[in-house]
Amino acid sequence: MNRHAQENLASVVLLALFIGVIVLCQDFGPRARMIPLPLAIFGIVLTLVQLAWHNLGSTEELRMDMISVRAPDAPEAETALSAPVKKITWWREAGAYGIIGLLVVLIYLVGLMPAVFVFTGGYLWLSKFCSWQRSLVYTALLTVSVYLLFEVALQMQPYHGLLAPLLE
Incomplete structure (x- = not known):
């Protein structure tokens, strides 16, 4: 198959x-x-x-060019095949767990909606995935989507966080 x-x-x-x-x-x-x-x-x-x-x-962008890998006159293909695979170090793994821990702590302290906004915006901007304007737009769209899903469509009361009484 x-x-x-x-x-x-x-x-x-x-x-x-x-x-x-x-x-x-x-x-x-x-x-x-x-x-x-x-x-x-x-x-x-x-x-x-x-x-x-x-x-x-169109799936042209998904296809791998296997001909250039097999071609004997392609020296870059040989170096790509013989290049060592980057090993994931323990500190990168710990950093990934730290990012998830940060999200959990943000949700616990300030609640779901502010945590989604701050975490997503910070991640997109600090990782240089996109500019701060674009990350702000994506963050706002994601936060609105989460709000519409949980509070409007599912009519669920989200967790407002440990600091909610201080902010009121």
Whole structure:
């Protein structure tokens, strides 16, 4: 089975899983289906988009150029194959755990919405992933999306943080 067929099969299995969640949710009460039902519908939409993009869209940017790797007259291919793989050091791993710990501490202290805003904006800007203007736009869009998902669509009261009484 080639890779294209494997990806289609994985997408079909995901679709069946999400449809199964929707069918099972019909036996739940209205409050019990508030989380699995929207997530399953969202999963179906994303899986259908993935299937359409994979089968109908242009996949030229996803293809590996295997000919240049095998070509004997390509010296850069040989150096790329013989180059040592970067080893992940313990301090990089500790830094990744530290970033997650920082997010958890931010949520605990100031609540979900401010933590999402500060953490996302800080990460995008400090990692130089994008400019501060673009990171501000992305951060605002993500924060609004989280707000709309949890407070408006799911009608859940988010955690306001340990410092909420001091800020009121």
